[in-house]
Amino acid sequence: xxxxxxxxxxxxxxxxxxxxxxxxxxxxxxxxxxxxxxxxxxxxxxxxxxxxxxxxxxxxxxxxxxxxxxxxxxxxxxxxxxxxxxxxxxxxxxxxxxxxxxxxxxxxxxxxxxxxxxxxxxxxxxxxxxxxxxxxxxxxxxxxxxxxxxxxxxxxxxxxxxxxxxxxxxxxxxxxxxxxxxxxxxxxxxxxxxxxxxxxxxxxxxxxxxxxxxxxxxxxxxxxxxxxxxxxxxxxxxxxxxxxxxxxxxxxxxxxxxxxxxxxxxxxxxxxxxxxxxxxxxxxxxxxxxxxxxxxxxxxxxxxxxxxxxxxxxxxxxxxxxxxxxxxxxxxxxxxxxxxxxxxxxxxxxxxxxxxxxxxxxxxxxxxxxxxxxxxxxxxxxxxxxxxxxxxxxxxxxxxxxxxxxxxxxxxxxxxxxxxxxxxxxxxxxxxxxxxxxxxxxxxxxxxxxxxxxxxxxxxxxxxxxxxxxxxxxxxxxxxxxxxxxxxxxxxxxxxxxxxxxxxxxxxxxxxxxxxxxxxxxxxxxxxxxxxxxxxxxxxxxxxxxxxxxxxxxxxxxxxxxxxxxxxxxxxxxxx
Numbered sequence: 323x324x325x326x327x328x329x330x331x332x333x334x335x336x337x338x339x340x341x342x343x344x345x346x347x348x349x350x351x352x353x354x355x356x357x358x359x360x361x362x363x364x365x366x367x368x369x370x371x372x373x374x375x376x377x378x379x380x381x382x383x384x385x386x387x388x389x390x391x392x393x394x395x396x397x398x399x400x401x402x403x404x405x406x407x408x409x410x411x412x413x414x415x416x417x418x419x420x421x422x423x424x425x426x427x428x429x430x431x432x433x434x435x436x437x438x439x440x441x442x443x444x445x446x447x448x449x450x451x452x453x454x455x456x457x458x459x460x461x462x463x464x465x466x467x468x469x470x471x472x473x474x475x476x477x478x479x480x481x482x483x484x485x486x487x488x489x490x491x492x493x494x495x496x497x498x499x500x501x502x503x504x505x506x507x508x509x510x511x512x513x514x515x516x517x518x519x520x521x522x523x524x525x526x527x528x529x530x531x532x533x534x535x536x537x538x539x540x541x542x543x544x545x546x547x548x549x550x551x552x553x554x555x556x557x558x559x560x561x562x563x564x565x566x567x568x569x570x571x572x573x574x575x576x577x578x579x580x581x582x583x584x585x586x587x588x589x590x591x592x593x594x595x596x597x598x599x600x601x602x603x604x605x606x607x608x609x610x611x612x613x614x615x616x617x618x619x620x621x622x623x624x625x626x627x628x629x630x631x632x633x634x635x636x637x638x639x640x641x642x643x644x645x646x647x648x649x650x651x652x653x654x655x656x657x658x659x660x661x662x663x664x665x666x667x668x669x670x671x672x673x674x675x676x677x678x679x680x681x682x683x684x685x686x687x688x689x690x691x692x693x694x695x696x697x698x699x700x701x702x703x704x705x706x707x708x709x710x711x712x713x714x715x716x717x718x719x720x721x722x723x724x725x726x727x728x729x730x731x732x733x734x735x736x737x738x739x740x741x742x743x744x745x746x747x748x749x750x751x752x753x754x755x756x757x758x759x760x761x762x763x764x765x766x767x768x769x770x771x772x773x774x775x776x777x778x779x780x781x782x783x784x785x786x787x788x789x790x791x792x793x794x795x796x797x798x799x800x801x802x803x804x805x806x807x808x809x810x811x812x813x814x815x816x817x818x819x820x821x822x823x824x825x826x827x828x829x830x831x832x833x834x835x836x837x838x839x840x841x842x843x844x845x846x847x848x849x850x851x852x853x854x855x856x857x858x859x860x861x862x863x864x865x866x867x868x869x870x871x872x873x874x875x876x877x878x879x880x881x882x883x884x885x886x887x888x889x890x891x892x893x894x895x896x897x898x
Contacts, residue, residue: 325362327347328414331347333352333365333385336389337385340374343373352365355408360409361399361407361408362409364408366405367382378403379401385406386401394411395411395413396411396414397409397411415810415815416810418818419818419871419874422821423877428824429824429825430825431828431829433473434472435475436474436653437474437649438476438655439476439579439649440477440479441656442462442479442480443458444482446486446488447482447513447516447563448492448519449516449517450514450569450708450710453708453712454659454692455709456573456692456712457763458658460754461837463478464840465657466478467889468837471832472831474832477578478579479580480577480580481580481582485555485587486583489558490544491524492517492520492523493519493540494523495520495522496558500522504561505564511568514708516558538629545631572710573747573891583637586637587640589639589640589643589644590635590636590640590641591636593639594611594626594636597625597676600677609630612624613672620668623635635668639673639676646680651680651683652683655686655835656687658687658688659689660688660689662688688760690759690762692762693765716747717743719767723772727773730898741897744782744895749777749778750767750770751891752770752778753765753769753777756838781883781894782894784883785880785883785884785887785894787855788876789896790897792876793896798861804870805870809868814858817850817851817879820847821878827840837889840886844890848883851876851879858872860873
């Protein structure tokens with residue numbers, strides 16, 4: 323039970339006792355007390371005036387007097403017009419700490435019964451994953467874990483865009499310019515080699531624009547099942563898939579279901595025919611198929627080219643239909659950059675015109691692009707920040723910063739290497755996920771590694787510090803526990819208050835599809851602990867009851883940090 327629910331239940335009892343009326347808890351308006359007033363939580367009494375038939379101040383005064391007289395958990399109150407500010411007692415906060423400490427599932431909300439698919443990553447097989455893909459992957463994985471914690475049944479999915487004109491461009495360049503090169507013969511990771519082909523094609527087309535006609539002919543041959551084109555396609559895609567898998571493993575990314583565009587684009591063609599039969603789509607004289615959305619304030623949308631080949635919209639229609647029918651989804655979240663806002667607006671509208679009621683259950687989690695200090699990245703020009711290179715750079719930054727700070731002195735070399743990877747990845751993930759998804763962001767690797775401030779390493783170091791305290795206590799035979807007569811200091815109550823808001827924060831973050839709310843909660847919790855520890859040397863406490871309670875408190879805090887950072891896919895070390 324949250325603090326708001328507890329106060330609401332007691333306020334219901336007060337109204338019954340004072341005015342003889344039964345009211346629902348939902349009538350009670352309760353929130354944290356404003357900082358310029360004394361109190362923990364405030365009850366707004368205006369909705370109760372029709373029952374009390376008294377002035378706001380008098381109603382607040384009467385309810386406050388009843389609560390302090392009958393609820394030991396409420397120690398005092400002050401009434402300001404129609405606002406009843408309540409101070410919760412030490413008894414209440416000790417009980418909250420006891421409940422949280424004893425609950426292994428703390429922070430995981432009850433099942434909603436909803437089945438949600440989250441699609442993310444969805445790379446093209448014509449280039450390796452880059453920094454933009456990293457934000458997509460981390461957001462997708464973070465939102466998936468967030469929805470799970472909020473009680474949803476989540477299916478993590480990806481759609482591999484493994485066919486189309488962009489793939490044919492890399493294939494064409496490989497045939498013309500790369501003299502049979504393979505990952506084995508060149509020592510180049512497969513997805514990087516294919517990416518080199520894509521960049522080489524862009525240069526070739528700039529010099530010889532007519533080559534695009536050959537590429538389109540290759541795409542037509544692919545759709546017709548030409549054996550040579552298909553064999554080359556399978557070989558080069560195989561190189562890319564191997565490369566992707568290595569990158570996903572390094573990032574800690576996995577999927578429950580993988581779709582491939584070459585399997586799904588024909589489903590879209592079937593829906594295009596259905597739309598033609600319904601009169602929703604039209605075929606132009608050149609044979610291309612369109613959906614006219616001008617009456618909806620949009621434009622005409624191409625669904626099939628004049629040569630019969632598919633476009634992205636074609637396959638997205640078919641894939642959506644398959645997923646909702648296969649999994650009986652309640653919701654489908656697409657994690658895709660904000661440059662595709664219009665695409666998803668059209669997708670939902672076309673699906674509605676085709677008669678699919680679930681079209682309104684599609685949600686586009688639109689996120690801002692990642693930029694570098696020197697500006698935007700461009701795949702065709704080869705100016706992207708490669709994901710593999712960035713992961714390695716983060717490792718090197720973590721190593722250099724750790725050695726400079728001396729924080730890993732005395733730790734074995736093998737353990738240091740593991741920690742460098744953990745710190746580097748933690749810094750990368752946290753720096754990206756702490757930013758609201760809707761905002762563009764500027765990525766600075768060095769800034770993300772700082773052991774102070776709002777960073778992953780700061781939270782990791784805080785957790786390691788708590789683990790060190792708990793380890794020393796255990797070695798000394800001191801047990802954590804909360805005695806009935808334990809008294810919490812104001813700073814300890816602040817920690818308990820913050821910890822207790824974690825389930826509510828999970829709910830808020832899930833509703834907003836924003837892992838950033840969890841990231842910043844973890845930072846606030848770590849920062850609050852460090853301020854507390856600076857003034858309260860836990861292990862030097864002579865009072866055994868207080869010492870045991872403080873160990874229980876910081877142990878619960880560490881557990882909450884692990885849960886919050888776990889949603890972000892970030893590991894917290896026990897030693898640093």
